[in-house]
Amino acid sequence: MRQGSIARNTTETSIAVKLDLDGSGKYAVKTGIGFLDHMLEQLSRHSLMDLEVEAKGDLHIDAHHTTEDVGIAIGQAVAQALGDRKGITRYGSAYVPMDEALTRVALDLSNRPYLIWKVKFTGDRLGSMDSELFKEWFQAFAQAAGATLHVECLYGDNDHHIVESCFKALARALRAAVEIDPRKADAVPSTKGTLGGSL
Known part of the structure; x- marks a missing residue:
């Protein structure tokens, strides 16, 4: 079973994540940030990854620490599940289109973390979240998961649609990348025989 379970506790946040890469898209998400919950539910549903997230953070300050640490914990759980x-x-x-917005995501589970983020927003906030925090979540996820991740919103006007298309595109790309290749199920997909470091 390709499952991951992470408990991350700092002076700023307390986060528990469980996931199953071979699930059916079931989720139970509670971060204290409504819009982030909504996006993580989309990530689970469209990747078919079962996902449980329970997070408590210093939201009396702002949503930054909780958003970033949730990204780290989910990324760590994905890496753990991948072995x-x-x-x-x-x-x-x-x-992935969402009404007027269209986003492209390309993903390599290379164990070489990198984020390219080409997403612009029209406003500073979505719900209780600062718009800049979405990049922080994707950066944290890519770093912890060991993923080279390119996210580009090709066009869009509505910030809600833009962000949701980013998470849904990540979900679909992740679903494809974690699939077992029946032609090479016994081999690491690299000429080196291991993933990470140089090509």
Whole structure:
């Protein structure tokens, strides 16, 4: 079973994450940030990854620490569930439209973390979240999951639609990348025989 379970506790946040890469898209998410909950539910549903998140953070300050640490914990749980990454397809990509917005995500589960973020917002906030925090979540996730992640909103006007298309595109790309390749289920998808470091 490709499952991950992470407990992350700091002076700023307390976070528990459980996930199953081979699930059916079931979720139970409670971060204290309504819009982030909504996005993580989309991530679970469209990746078919079962996801449980329970987070308590210093929201009396702002949502930054909780958002970032949730990204770290989910990324760590994905990395744990992948193990040595043997047999995975490794690459995934998706275009996801949401009304007027269109986002493209390309993902490599290379164990070499990197984020390219080409997303612009029209406003400073969505719900209780600062718009800049979405990049922080994707950065934290990519770093902890060991993912090279390119996220680009090609166009869009409504910030809600833009963000939701980003999370849904990540979900679809992740779903493809974690799939076991039946032609090479016994091998790490790299000429080196391991993922991480140089090509």
